[in-house]
Amino acid sequence: MGAETTSTEVMQGVDLSGKLALVTGGSSGIGYETARALLAAGADVCIGARDRTKLEAAAERLGEGAQGSVFAYPLDLSELDSVDAFADDVLALDRPIDLLIANAGIMACPLERNSRGIEMQLATNYIGHAALISRLAAAVRSAARARVVILTSSGHHFSGIRDDLNFENESYDKWTAYGQSKTASALLALKVHDVLSPHGVTALAVHPGFIQTDLMRYLSKEDYVAMQSRTDIVLPTKRTYKTVEQGAATTLWAATAPELAGRSAYLEDCSIAQPAAVRDTLHGTMPWVTDRAAGEALWAKAEQLAGRPLPLA
Known part of the structure; x- marks a missing residue:
């Protein structure tokens, strides 16, 4: 398996009958494809997304001929009230959650803050998912x-966790903010693994690869130029972009591969990623995505920003 592996190839022979899977951002892109493939394998799937109209339309399409049941609830990860409402809906199903796939995210958006004043990429990509998993x-x-799969990105190469986490004292840069949020997502997988692995839970971070989806809706030609100007950054080309089916493959491999049970790893191209020799945005990991001390400090700061504890145990 590798970069060209598809969701269908990963799921061949996989039987998820009786399992409950949750996919955030399941109304479009690789989240939708992930949900579709899980349903085809017999799982019941719960999806969440911000746009209620798109969410309902996606649930209807997913349900056509599906072996499993489809549940769909509104979810805005940037707002904790919405996270809590979604969690309440899921918990009302009164079932164990076999697969929790933290897929939703935003990328390189202009500076915006949620109702608590938290920078939007941090709020959505990290704190919202941390609160939901809690x-x-x-x-x-x-x-x-059970397995928890958290989507990150090789965009983490742009930034580790900054002292000015919430851009309260320094100028905002959309790529730095995105990179920090994706480093945070990878550290979230480590946190979940460290706390929940004694309970049999496997938690993995996944870089899906480059796929042209709604995630790129904020990007202009100038943004690509700005990204290219960063030292050592290599931009994807048409040759390196994946299809949606290829983009969902690593997530599905993380969710189902027997050989990954009990592992803690950062995955890409249906394999365990290796440390990167240089900063680029195509392959490999930078050392800050395995910095557990930074992850613990980040968790404490996230609780402070959220205004509440985020227990996992």
Whole structure:
């Protein structure tokens, strides 16, 4: 398997009958393809997304001929009230969560803050998912050999976790903010693994590759030029872009591959990523995505910004 592996190839022979899977950002792009493939394998799937109209349309399409059941609830990860409402809806199903796939995210958006004053990429990509996993942790623990899959990006090369986490004292840069949020996502997978692995939970970080989806809606030609100007950055080309089916493959491999049970890893191209020799945005990991001390400090800061504890145990 590799960069060209598809979701269909990964899921060949996989039977998820009776399992419950949750996919954030499941109304479009690789989230939708992930949900579709899980349903085709027999799982019941719960999807969440911000746009209610798109969410309902996606649920209707997914349900056509699906082996499993489809549940769809509104979810705006940038706002904790919405995260709590979504979690309440999921918990009302009164079922263990076998697969929790933190897929939703935003990328390189202009400076915006949520109702608590948290920078939007950090709020959506990291804190919202941290709060959701915290709320659903008991249901995840109650499943036999559950998996949590958190989508990150090789965009983490742009930035580790900054002292000025919330851009309160320094000028905002959309790529730095995006990179920090994706480093945070990878550190979230480590945090979940460290706390929940004694309960049989496997938590993995996944870089899906470069796919042209709605995630890129904020990008202009000038943005690409600005990204290219950064030292050592290599931009994807048409040759390196994946299809949506290829983009979902690593997520699905993380969610189902027997050989990954109990592992803590950062995955790309249906394999375990290796440390990067230089900063680029195509392959490999920078050392800050495995810095557990930074991850613990980040978690404490996230609780402070959220205004509440985020228990996992």
